[in-house]
Amino acid sequence: MTAVVVSDTSDRPTELGSGGVAMPAAAPDGRPSGEPARTEPAPSALRVASTMLLLLSFVVLIFATYIGAFSSLHHARAQYTSYANFRKELAQATAPVGPTRPDDPSKLLAQGTAVAVLSIPRIDLREVVFEGTTGSILQNGPGHLRNTPMPGQSGVSVIMGRATTYGGPFGQLSTLNPGDTFTVTTGQGVSTFRVLGVRRGGDPFPPPVAAGGGRLTLTTADGSPLLPSGVLRVDADLTSPALPTPPMPLTRRDLSTAELALGTDQFAWMQLVLWGQALVAAAVLLAVARLHWGRWQVWTVSVPVLVFFCVGTADQIARLLPNLM
Incomplete structure (x- = not known):
């Protein structure tokens, strides 16, 4: 049987497969030359940091919304x-x-x-x-x-x-x-x-x-x-x-x-520190959980948790603001 060689107009070399059929040469990383390059996943530390930043931004938004609007429900x-x-x-x-x-x-x-x-x-x-x-x-x-x-x-x-x-x-x-x-x-x-x-x-x-x-x-x-x-x-x-x-x-x-008028409650600092630590700990745990769960699973769990800690933290911050505000 005479082997038939199919010319390739590209610069990539070709290889003869079984039956004499020309196959594209493999790329240096071992993947077929026609397959797009795979994107490597971001390092774990970077994913944790980006998730924490997103969660903390969400926390600031909840705090501002609570003080400006939903504190009236309290x-x-x-x-x-x-x-x-x-x-x-x-x-x-x-x-x-x-x-x-x-x-x-x-x-x-x-x-x-x-x-x-x-x-x-x-x-x-x-x-x-x-x-x-x-x-x-x-x-x-x-x-x-x-x-x-x-x-x-x-x-x-x-x-x-x-x-x-x-x-x-x-x-x-x-x-x-x-x-x-x-x-x-x-x-x-x-x-x-x-x-x-x-x-x-x-x-x-x-x-x-x-x-x-x-x-x-x-x-x-x-x-x-x-x-x-x-x-x-x-x-x-x-x-x-x-x-x-x-x-x-x-x-x-x-x-x-x-x-007194426009006074602030300095005793709220201690409770604010405790609530703040709990809030940061919750954000870290949820960011780490992002490595093992999907995005929507993390947000489903994180929203009620963060809202709870945000409301508690907001109440303590409000005590440090002028009492007539």
Whole structure:
């Protein structure tokens, strides 16, 4: 049998296979010359690093979304449950009426306890007010400054609230006008207030409170959202009879800096470190899992895990931000 040689116009050499049929010569790496080169997989360390970077970018996105939008869900839930419980306390006459516990006057009222309901029809606001003004308490709603009398009692009472984050319940205070009225309900009854005006840093103070009279100052952040530049206050005089005022055992020195206007809670650093470590550990484990699982399997597991740790971390970071923001 005569061998038939098929000419190849390319520069690649040919080989004769069985039966004398010409076959393409093998490439230097052992693959057939007509087969495209195989891409080597990326090194494991590079894949882990790229996956971690992607996961951490996802974490930052979740944090920004939570603080900017979904923190209001935290506030709404706290208000819903607290309002139901406080109504029950009002009906049973067990709601607190002073800085000490109703069942044990020798002990201070626990911070975070519901003490009043603030209703301002002009801005469609109805909020449960809690004892204390730290950032973590103001996540749930407005807070009563502990060294001031309860709203409706003699003297000047102060209630603080957030302007933007966690529902921003006091975000519309600047729209109140002199003469607007609102009410505050406490364990002693309903008190009515009339707005004197809105003041910012550098504005003159209102006239002193009349002897035996009461005043309520609503306080929040002033300036651009998430970038407070000062403090905004709304002063309102009590127009209903002043309620009995129990002794005040607290002074300005008994308050921490976290309870003052635009204060930050430095005790949140420890919990933030713990939550941050857990978040980074979860990101590392999920990045390593990418070496053994498919992309979609990793994301299916990582989304709920990262959302959980992001929400916990965001709550701690919020405590380090100004409490009126």
